Amino acid sequence: MNLTHFFLENREQIVELTLEHLWLVGISTLFAVLIGIPLGILSAHRPLWNKPVLGTANIIQTIPSLALFGFLLPVPWLGDRADRLAILALTLYALLPVIRNTYTGIRGVDPAVLEAGRGMGLAGRQLLLQVELPLALSVILSGIRVAVVVSVGLATIAAAIGAGGLGEFIFRGLAMVNNQLILAGAIPAAILALSADFGLGWLEKRLRPQ
Amino acid sequence: MANNPVIEFRDVAYVLPNRQPLLSGLNLQVQRGETLILLGRSGSGKTTTLKLINRLLTPSGGEVCVNGIPTSDSDVIQLRRSIGYVIQEVGLFPHYTVERNIALVPRVEGWADERIRCRVEELMKLVGLEANLASRYPHQLSGGQRQRVGVARALAADPAILLMDEPFGALDALTRDQLQREFLSLQQRLNKTVVFVTHDLREALRLGSRIALMDAGRLITVLPPSEFVRSSNSLAAAYVQAFEGGLDSVSNRGPS
Numbered sequence: 001m002n003l004t005h006f007f008l009e010n011r012e013q014i015v016e017l018t019l020e021h022l023w024l025v026g027i028s029t030l031f032a033v034l035i036g037i038p039l040g041i042l043s044a045h046r047p048l049w050n051k052p053v054l055g056t057a058n059i060i061q062t063i064p065s066l067a068l069f070g071f072l073l074p075v076p077w078l079g080d081r082a083d084r085l086a087i088l089a090l091t092l093y094a095l096l097p098v099i100r101n102t103y104t105g106i107r108g109v110d111p112a113v114l115e116a117g118r119g120m121g122l123a124g125r126q127l128l129l130q131v132e133l134p135l136a137l138s139v140i141l142s143g144i145r146v147a148v149v150v151s152v153g154l155a156t157i158a159a160a161i162g163a164g165g166l167g168e169f170i171f172r173g174l175a176m177v178n179n180q181l182i183l184a185g186a187i188p189a190a191i192l193a194l195s196a197d198f199g200l201g202w203l204e205k206r207l208r209p210q
Numbered sequence: 211m212a213n214n215p216v217i218e219f220r221d222v223a224y225v226l227p228n229r230q231p232l233l234s235g236l237n238l239q240v241q242r243g244e245t246l247i248l249l250g251r252s253g254s255g256k257t258t259t260l261k262l263i264n265r266l267l268t269p270s271g272g273e274v275c276v277n278g279i280p281t282s283d284s285d286v287i288q289l290r291r292s293i294g295y296v297i298q299e300v301g302l303f304p305h306y307t308v309e310r311n312i313a314l315v316p317r318v319e320g321w322a323d324e325r326i327r328c329r330v331e332e333l334m335k336l337v338g339l340e341a342n343l344a345s346r347y348p349h350q351l352s353g354g355q356r357q358r359v360g361v362a363r364a365l366a367a368d369p370a371i372l373l374m375d376e377p378f379g380a381l382d383a384l385t386r387d388q389l390q391r392e393f394l395s396l397q398q399r400l401n402k403t404v405v406f407v408t409h410d411l412r413e414a415l416r417l418g419s420r421i422a423l424m425d426a427g428r429l430i431t432v433l434p435p436s437e438f439v440r441s442s443n444s445l446a447a448a449y450v451q452a453f454e455g456g457l458d459s460v461s462n463r464g465p466s
Contacts (some may be wrong), residue, residue, distance in 0.1 A: 118299025119264055119373075120315055120363070121290030134305050 006180045014169075018188050021165035024158060025151045025192075026089045032094030032147055037140065039095075040102020041128065053104065059095040065089070065154050069161045085157065086163035093154055094147035101143025105136025138208040145200035152193040156185065166192075215239035216277060216371060216403045217263055223271035224258050224427075231428040232258045233427045236272070242370075245397060245404040246432075247418035249411065249449070255427040256407045260373050263405060264293045276371070291315055294364030294372040294402070298379045300356045302348040308334075308359050315367040332460075333362040336426045338392060354385040360368070365400075374406045378413065390416055423449070 007014065033136045039057075043050040063071075068089050072078055109132050117127050133140075161166025166185040173181030217240040224233040233255040240246045247255035262274050273280040281289060302311050309330050310317075316326045334341060337358040348356055357377060364372060378386040390413060397404065397415040397417075408414055409448045415435045423430040423438075423441050423446055431443050439450050 110299075110301070110304070112297060112299030112301035113303060114301075115266070116295065116297060116299075116360075117303070119266055119290060119295035119297070121287050121292075122314075122318065123287050126318060131303060 003180060003183060006184065010184060014184060014188060017164065017166050017168055017185070018192070021152070021155055021189065021192065023052050024083065024086055024090060024163065024165050025133075025148060025196075026156045028090030028151055028155075029094055029144065031087070031091040031146050032098050033144060035091070036095045036098030036143075036147075040099040040140075041106060041132075043099065044103045044106035044132075050103070053099060054096075057099050060092045061096045065093070065157050066160060068092070069157065073161065082158070082161045082163040085161060086158035086165075089150050090154055090158070094151055097143040097146040097150070098140070099143075101146075102136065102140050103137030105143075106132050108139065109135045137205050141200060141204040141207060145197060145204060148196045148200060149193050152189055152196060156189055214242075215275075216242050217405065218275040218278075219259070219262070219272070220275070221272035222262060222269045222274055224255075224262060224267060225270040231427060234271075235260075236429055238422060238429060240403060240405060242403055243401045244419040245306065245406055245417055247414040247421045248405065248424060249334075249405045249409065249414045249421050250424035251409055253321060253426075253453055254424040256409075256424050257375055258427075259424070260375055260405060262406050263371075263373055264290045264295060283412075291367060292369050292371070296357075296360050296364045296372070296374045296377045298376040300360040302356060302363070304348055307345050307347055308339070308351070310347070311359055312362045312366055314363055319367060329366060330362075331420065333365055336365070336396065337362045345360040351386075353381050354389060357381060357389060361396075370403060372402045372404045374404060376409070378405055379408070379457075393417060411449045 039053050043053045060068075069085065072085050072089060075085075078088060113131060113135070114127065117131050122130065155165050156167035156170055158165055159171050166189045169181050169185030170189075173179065173183075173185065217238075219236045219238040222230065222233060223238040225231045236255075236259065238259075248259055258267060262269055262280070263276065265274075265286050268282060273282065275281070276284070276289065276293070303314070305413075306314075312330045312333055313326045316329055321329070331341065335346065339355065339358050339362065343351065343355065347401045348359070351359065360377065364374075377387050381389065394417065406417060415438065418435055420432055420434050421438050422432045423443070425445055427429065431441065432444055433441055433446070438446055441447060441450075
């Protein structure tokens with residue numbers, strides 16, 4: 001009944017599932033960033049896009065996670081491998097905070113700075129790369145932080161469709177009414193979430209403009 | 211060449227997308243080397259007029275020519291880089307040091323590093339900024355210093371035209387006075403074509419070669435300062451009276 005003993009005995013599997021978990025979260029966050037930041041920029045620059053983009057991301061957020069995994073299961077190429085499916089679902093959930101914070105960050109840039117930049121003859125791209133994105137960076141990063149923390153939690157549910165990750169321990173533990181197993185999944189997941197929160201929070205603070 | 215205006219407004223109108231007219235029937239010429247003041251209250255159309263020159267706004271009717279070429283036919287990026295622009299809020303990039311802020315246009319124009327460094331040094335001296343401020347960030351500067359950086363940034367690529375939108379409006383009276391004096395001596399040396407927006411008659415009289423008085427989107431009259439103060443135009447007279455009233459009010463207050 002010793003938890004430490006259990007952890008030591010199963011350390012290989014714990015490490016393996018933690019890595020799987022990190023992989024699911026890492027890849028889906030990467031996709032969410034690659035898709036979400038351009039969408040956030042688009043909605044900040046084109047008011048017409050703002051409502052549909054943020055609205056869609058909002059609606060996705062309201063779908064219960066287990067249901068979303070279930071919905072996606074019958075999709076041909078996706079359904080073949082559980083991890084693909086899990087990554088897609090996690091990406092979709094991570095989109096909203098990334099899009100919303102990119103939008104907020106860019107809209108929050110001082111209009112006088114933008115006007116000066118435009119008046120000095122910076123082209124749209126230069127304005128985006130030299131002014132808008134650097135000044136919005138800390139806000140965007142805080143969106144990514146929220147996305148990562150939420151994903152770490154959500155990714156445990158991915159085990160329900162066989163995508164692996166720390167959720168495997170939790171589901172197994174639930175089925176076997178074994179608290180040690182549940183904790184073997186929950187504790188590393190909590191540590192992951194906290195360290196991601198702390199690490200990205202630290203980065204965010206460092207990048208915040210004065 | 212002497213009579214070719216550097217900037218010319220030909221029957222220019224500007225209407226907002228919601229059809230509210232901001233400017234109509236504007237005809238105005240700015241000559242090489244002069245400081246033309248656009249004077250008027252807020253909403254009179256002076257800032258709109260200024261923004262039409264570097265095409266931050268495009269005219270709804272008529273045309274604006276810079277060096278004889280309609281702004282609508284010129285490359286907007288090149289046009290803006292050839293015109294210095296200073297605004298009241300300064301709009302320095304908060305994440306750039308003073309040095310990088312001043313070097314903004316030379317850098318995007320692809321100047322060599324050494325040339326940029328020399329130019330920044332020269333400009334900081336020109337606008338009266340101490341060299342040790344170069345590595346500071348805008349939030350570490352005083353209002354007057356920030357505005358000096360704004361002027362240096364606008365002058366960086368040596369544009370022939372300078373647009374200034376109430377550049378000294380947010381400064382305290384003493385700093386404003388000092389910057390106005392420096393502006394005059396700078397203008398004597400550099401001889402730029404300047405269009406300067408203000409609502410302050412004192413500033414207009416002090417800095418302008420000519421004063422263009424605007425009201426409700428129309429140009430009322432254009433006069434040199436010496437004639438402006440004697441003008442029979444009712445609006446100009448009202449300005450002068452209000453200004454003199456300000457001076458008189460001290461002596462007229464009586465014992466308090």
